[in-house]
Amino acid sequence: MADSDLANLSDQLALGAVLLYVVAMVGYALDLGFGLRRRQREQAEQPAKVLVGAAVDAGGSSAVAAAEAAEESESGAEEGGGRGKTDWGRFAVLITVLGWGAHLGTLVTRGWAAERWPWGNMYEFLTAIAFAAVTAYLVVLARYRARFLGAFVMIAAVLALGVATIWLYTPVGPLVPALRSYWIAIHVTAAIVATGAFTVGGAATILYLLRARRQEREEAREEAPGEKKGGLLALLPDAEVLDRLAYKVTVFAFPIWTFAIIAGAIWADEAWGRYWGWDPKEVWSFVTWVIYAGYLHARATAGWKGRRAAVISLVGFAALLFNFFGVNYMFEGMHSYAD
Amino acid sequence: MTHTQQAATEAPAAPQDPQAPRGLGPVGWLRWSWRQLTSMRTALILLFLVALGAVPGSFLPQRGQAPEQVARYLEEHPTLGPWLDRLSLFDVFAAPWFAAIYTLLFVSLAGCVIPRARQHWRAMRSQPPAAPRNLSRLPQSASFETDRDAEQVLSQARALLRGRRFRVADGTGSVAAEKGYLGEIGNLVFHLALLVLLFAVAAGALLGYRGNILLTEGGAFANTLAYYDQFSPGRRFSPDRLAPFSIRLEDFKAEYVLEGERRGQPLDYTAKIYYREGYDSPEKAYDLKVNRPLGVGGAKVYLLGHGYAPRFTVRDGKGDIAFRGAVPFLPMEEGAFTSEGVIKVPDARPEQLAFQAVFWPTAVADTDKGRVLSAFPAPLNPTISLMAFKGDLGLDSGTPQSVYRIEGIGKTLQPIKGGSKILRQGETFELPGGAGSITFDGTQEWISLAVNHDPGRLPALIAAVIAIAGVVVSFTVRRRRVWVRATPAGGGRTVVEIGGLTLGNPTAEFDDLVAALRRAVPPAGPGDDPSGAGASDATDKTEE
Numbered sequence: 001m002a003d004s005d006l007a008n009l010s011d012q013l014a015l016g017a018v019l020l021y022v023v024a025m026v027g028y029a030l031d032l033g034f035g036l037r038r039r040q041r042e043q044a045e046q047p048a049k050v051l052v053g054a055a056v057d058a059g060g061s062s063a064v065a066a067a068e069a070a071e072e073s074e075s076g077a078e079e080g081g082g083r084g085k086t087d088w089g090r091f092a093v094l095i096t097v098l099g100w101g102a103h104l105g106t107l108v109t110r111g112w113a114a115e116r117w118p119w120g121n122m123y124e125f126l127t128a129i130a131f132a133a134v135t136a137y138l139v140v141l142a143r144y145r146a147r148f149l150g151a152f153v154m155i156a157a158v159l160a161l162g163v164a165t166i167w168l169y170t171p172v173g174p175l176v177p178a179l180r181s182y183w184i185a186i187h188v189t190a191a192i193v194a195t196g197a198f199t200v201g202g203a204a205t206i207l208y209l210l211r212a213r214r215q216e217r218e219e220a221r222e223e224a225p226g227e228k229k230g231g232l233l234a235l236l237p238d239a240e241v242l243d244r245l246a247y248k249v250t251v252f253a254f255p256i257w258t259f260a261i262i263a264g265a266i267w268a269d270e271a272w273g274r275y276w277g278w279d280p281k282e283v284w285s286f287v288t289w290v291i292y293a294g295y296l297h298a299r300a301t302a303g304w305k306g307r308r309a310a311v312i313s314l315v316g317f318a319a320l321l322f323n324f325f326g327v328n329y330m331f332e333g334m335h336s337y338a339d
Numbered sequence: 340m341t342h343t344q345q346a347a348t349e350a351p352a353a354p355q356d357p358q359a360p361r362g363l364g365p366v367g368w369l370r371w372s373w374r375q376l377t378s379m380r381t382a383l384i385l386l387f388l389v390a391l392g393a394v395p396g397s398f399l400p401q402r403g404q405a406p407e408q409v410a411r412y413l414e415e416h417p418t419l420g421p422w423l424d425r426l427s428l429f430d431v432f433a434a435p436w437f438a439a440i441y442t443l444l445f446v447s448l449a450g451c452v453i454p455r456a457r458q459h460w461r462a463m464r465s466q467p468p469a470a471p472r473n474l475s476r477l478p479q480s481a482s483f484e485t486d487r488d489a490e491q492v493l494s495q496a497r498a499l500l501r502g503r504r505f506r507v508a509d510g511t512g513s514v515a516a517e518k519g520y521l522g523e524i525g526n527l528v529f530h531l532a533l534l535v536l537l538f539a540v541a542a543g544a545l546l547g548y549r550g551n552i553l554l555t556e557g558g559a560f561a562n563t564l565a566y567y568d569q570f571s572p573g574r575r576f577s578p579d580r581l582a583p584f585s586i587r588l589e590d591f592k593a594e595y596v597l598e599g600e601r602r603g604q605p606l607d608y609t610a611k612i613y614y615r616e617g618y619d620s621p622e623k624a625y626d627l628k629v630n631r632p633l634g635v636g637g638a639k640v641y642l643l644g645h646g647y648a649p650r651f652t653v654r655d656g657k658g659d660i661a662f663r664g665a666v667p668f669l670p671m672e673e674g675a676f677t678s679e680g681v682i683k684v685p686d687a688r689p690e691q692l693a694f695q696a697v698f699w700p701t702a703v704a705d706t707d708k709g710r711v712l713s714a715f716p717a718p719l720n721p722t723i724s725l726m727a728f729k730g731d732l733g734l735d736s737g738t739p740q741s742v743y744r745i746e747g748i749g750k751t752l753q754p755i756k757g758g759s760k761i762l763r764q765g766e767t768f769e770l771p772g773g774a775g776s777i778t779f780d781g782t783q784e785w786i787s788l789a790v791n792h793d794p795g796r797l798p799a800l801i802a803a804v805i806a807i808a809g810v811v812v813s814f815t816v817r818r819r820r821v822w823v824r825a826t827p828a829g830g831g832r833t834v835v836e837i838g839g840l841t842l843g844n845p846t847a848e849f850d851d852l853v854a855a856l857r858r859a860v861p862p863a864g865p866g867d868d869p870s871g872a873g874a875s876d877a878t879d880k881t882e883e
């Protein structure tokens with residue numbers, strides 16, 4: 001296959017991935033929506049069971065426990081027949097995996113066509129980050145059954161791929177001399193993996209904040225836990241579970257981000273003659289790192305844990321996004337060839 | 340990382356006085372301030388200040404990176420600029436206030452981490468704490484009955500825990516075990532490595548130097564101050580740190596994409612150089628590339644940029660050769676390398692000559708706008724446009740001049756009428772009025788090199804690697820404690836109680852341990868206990 005054919009195939013696959021992710025997003029939304037009614041029915045029928053799911057506290061296995069409880073109640077509802085016959089959740093996961101496959105194909109064919117690592121410009125970089133985010137979601141799904149994140153990660157992935165293909169698209173081409181180094185495989189890959197994981201952590205953090213506020217209000221209203229709770233937020237796992245999940249993903253991403261920065265410094269030492277020069281990209285990588293470090297500390301500090309820490313984590317995510325978009329399009333820096 | 344977490348799980352910390360000490364005297368105040376500084380809250384605030392303080396360093400031009408942009412900014416903002424300058428906002432990362440923030444942060448860090456390291460050292464050498472009275476109140480607990488006697492149970496538990504590399508201590512009728520000290524060690528190592536990293540960076544900046552040189556093909560450079568176009572030494576630098584190497588540039592080659600949408604995009608730069616490590620050392624060849632610096636004499640030499648240096652021969656009004664050589668031009672744009680430069684001929688008689696010139700490596704006519712432009716960065720059709728001046732260059736006035744600019748146009752230097760011309764390579768332009776001639780002999784290339792000596796580089800790298808290892812270990816290993824108590828019950832039976840306490844959250848390891856202990860000391864058969872082996876006794880507090 002000629003390189004141009006491969007490049008075309010890559011573009012087609014990217015389009016396919018976007019479409020599949022959109023379908024998956026709808027699937028997750030339907031799952032949440034129907035799950036709501038199902039849950040409410042469940043709550044009316046057997047409040048005790050839901051209690052197990054909702055009242056979990058600190059515990060690694062508790063996310064799993066909650067998810068299992070939810071799963072159980074779902075399958076129970078399915079057997080009960082009626083409207084819940086289509087399992088939109090499973091459908092959405094299936095479509096996500098298909099989309100992920102197309103997405104992987106996008107990267108592989110692109111790299112093949114260009115005969116190099118497919119992250120040499122902003123289009124490729126953002127496509128790879130979206131891929132890392134979906135991958136991180138699938139891992140979290142497999143390990144913690146965090147399907148509730150699906151709709152939100154899909155939104156992020158579709159947005160990222162949309163922006164990449166519409167505004168940042170760059171035809172396949174060779175690298176500029178500054179990027180011709182094996183360090184691109186190390187430094188950029190680490191940045192991509194960390195950004196993908198931070199994205200999933202960010203999604204979980206946003207959900208946590210929404211859920212925690214809601215829970216607080218409910219407590220203020222002194223609603224009995226078995227009573228009717230409207231809104232999508234009631235479907236999410238307990239705030240504690242979300243917080244813990246966000247923390248776990250961030251704890252995974254933080255060392256990788258640290259490594260990405262240090263690998264970048266080593267590369268800068270090879271290419272630019274200094275390992276740290278406060279280039280805008282370096283400044284914002286550092287700022288992002290410091291804020292996430294603040295989050296990790298805050299989470300272990302009385303008076304800061306919980307929602308304050310979560311807000312810090314979101315500020316860190318905002319810095320990460322700014323590092324990607326703001327720095328490359330607002331400033332002239334040594335990373336600016338990457339557009 | 341976990342100042343308070345530690346305080347919560349370690350032995351109750353020294354009695355703390357939450358109120359500001361009133362009437363405690365200077366020592367009390369000092370102690371109070373120290374406690375405040377090393378508290379987690381202060382560390383957090385300092386962290387955010389560091390992040391916040393770094394931000395203007397990306398929004399405003401910085402002297403360390405782009406001094407010319409700072410100058411331009413100051414020109415464009417005559418009122419705001421000087422104020423920003425007074426706040427060191429053009430030197431954020433060398434600003435006193437930035438240094439104050441990170442110094443405080445690192446003092447706070449040291450003040451927290453070093454006592455913690457001492458505490459952890461002690462904890463590692465002391466016995467695991469004795470079993471709490473009520474094991475079932477712990478986050479993880481289990482109990483069952485067995486036919487074995489208490490001594491047997493405890494020795495099995497001891498063997499089991501030792502086999503899993505727990506540190507085990509005997510209590511009365513119970514066994515205490517602890518494991519996972521590495522997590523805290525990783526955490527401490529991470530923070531200490533950050534301190535080392537800071538010192539390495541600072542030491543490198545103090546002792547090292549960096550400089551830039553422009554080298555034209557055929558030119559040579561010896562590592563002495565005189566050769567540098569730009570040199571920034573560290574504060575503790577002394578010139579004898581300049582290793583006595585020398586470099587000669589034989590040839591520079593740039594490869595470009597020749598066809599298609601990306602025509603003109605650079606693919607590879609290679610500078611063929613020869614270097615000597617010392618005055619008498621043999622000459623060695625090296626291909627210098629963007630990602631392939633040369634390490635020589637403890638310094639590193641980098642290929643930073645390149646450009647064109649057209650070669651000229653200038654004859655003066657008397658017909659004598661007043662200048663012959665290559666003149667480096669600066670690129671005006673990186674795409675097709677349209678470059679500009681000046682040729683100063685102070686030796687020309689009767690009047691000195693100067694030329695302002697634009698160079699196009701591949702000149703093509705832009706018919707729409709009636710001008711010339713460069714279509715490709717390689718010299719396929721090198722062409723020069725010249726504008727000639729005569730008069731006094733002002734070089735004798737003592738004021739240093741840029742080699743890229745002519746001073747005194749319209750004052751001491753006058754344009755020659757009809758003195759503008761476009762020349763192809765090899766062509767000669769006879770200046771009107773017998774002022775002389777200029778020949779465009781050929782095209783050479785120049786490279787800019789950065790030379791950098793940073794003795795802190797390697798220590799910084801080692802510290803960074805250790806920091807990463809530390810943070811990974813601290814996130815993956817957790818301290819956990821397990822207690823087993825065996826209490827004789829009636830009828831030759833023994834009640835076995837197991838309790839687990841883990842930093843953070845419960846572990847599956849605990850359940851494994853319970854299962855292993857059950858295999859070692861089999862629970863009593865179904866007798867008075869209808870639920871069999873009592874498997875349902877094992878509880879995670881979290882699911883109650």
